[in-house]
Amino acid sequence: MSRTLPEPSVDSLDLTVVLSALADPARRALMTAIYRNAGPVNCSAVVGQADLDLSTPTISHHYRVLREAGLTRTVVQGRTRVVTVRRDDLDARFPGLLTAVLGAG
Amino acid sequence: MSRTLPEPSVDSLDLTVVLSALADPARRALMTAIYRNAGPVNCSAVVGQADLDLSTPTISHHYRVLREAGLTRTVVQGRTRVVTVRRDDLDARFPGLLTAVLGAG
DNA sequence: GCTATTGTTCGATGAGCATCAAAGAGTTTA
């Protein structure tokens, strides 16, 4: 069984919320790591790639912020979470934003 | 006489600082108003266009944040300030970002 | 010099946020 955690609809994506989420370096590092992976990746793997020196609760907090901003989709599979970037939704709502932010290191 | 207020160089522009500046709705409203004007515009005119319900000190604070983030250039002329968006610098450093953020209302 | 204009700086306040340790919740495996 797998369930998708609640996330905002495309129409309700708010630029202020999105930019606030992306303004944090740790969250951008997470986004970049998730973005680089072609397919879905679980949280721990992403954290490994992002090389963040943060506690687990803090990482969890950042994941939540990203998801609630509409930047990522989280699917619970077993005891891990599979996270993806909502690329199409974001491109539809804010064209060019994701590339501009994540491409610029 | 006119003098340009201190501003960060193109190379020292920091994405975190830029995104933090753009994350605030009031500052984005200011940016959009400045951006729409082909030429330079003084602060009061911009404030009029942006239609912000904020005190003068707060507006001044936001102008400072924008300038120190490298988003705007401020030139003092007489007793007014002429503000422009550093379009070329931003496009050079973060291609597509300005369009993506300001174009998406 | 005096006054009005245009914005800045100072000090304070209240809200929000990133962070952590400790405890909890759901899931797999032994």
Add this chain to the structure above:
DNA sequence: TAAACTCTTTGATGCTCATCGAACAATAGC
């Protein structure tokens, strides 16, 4: 069932930030 695993939630802390009123420049015009 018990233990290990993967994350989340709770509660607390310290910091940053948006906001305002009051006071302070700097300049233009009379």
